[in-house]
Amino acid sequence: MEPEERVGFSFDEPPRNGTSGKKGFLATHQKDYLWYLVKLALQILNRELCMKDFRVLTEAFNRRFLSAVHNEKVFHERGWNAIHSRVTRSKEYPELVQCVLGKKKTIGKEH
Numbered sequence: 001m002e003p004e005e006r007v008g009f010s011f012d013e014p015p016r017n018g019t020s021g022k023k024g025f026l027a028t029h030q031k032d033y034l035w036y037l038v039k040l041a042l043q044i045l046n047r048e049l050c051m052k053d054f055r056v057l058t059e060a061f062n063r064r065f066l067s068a069v070h071n072e073k074v075f076h077e078r079g080w081n082a083i084h085s086r087v088t089r090s091k092e093y094p095e096l097v098q099c100v101l102g103k104k105k106t107i108g109k110e111h
Contacts, residue, residue, distance in 0.1 A: 030061075030075075033061065033064060033065075034057075034061055035092065037057050037060055038057065038087055039096060039100060041053055042097065042100040046101070048101070054080045054081075054083050055080045058083045059080075061078060
């Protein structure tokens with residue numbers, strides 16, 4: 001969003017590495033929501049995601065689940081670096097880039 005479009009919105013900068021404590025794997029509904037955000041970002045930006053894009057993705061992700069409890073486990077805030085790694089190192093990410101943008105992911109190229 002451009003600055004003038006952000007009036008009335010708050011953005012809580014997510015930490016780089018998340019909060020302390022054992023985080024473990026994401027629950028299925030959290031993974032689904034993360035991939036929903038990634039797909040949405042690819043569609044809106046019409047390009048592959050770069051490191052700076054994951055700050056916004058992570059903020060939206062944390063905002064959705066920050067006060068959530070799932071199977072008696074409290075959600076720990078995720079850092080944008082961990083979210084970036086989880087997405088870009090997965091086998092699903094290049095496939096999603098191909099599907100949404102119609103081109104193969106450029107391995108290792110950051111914008």
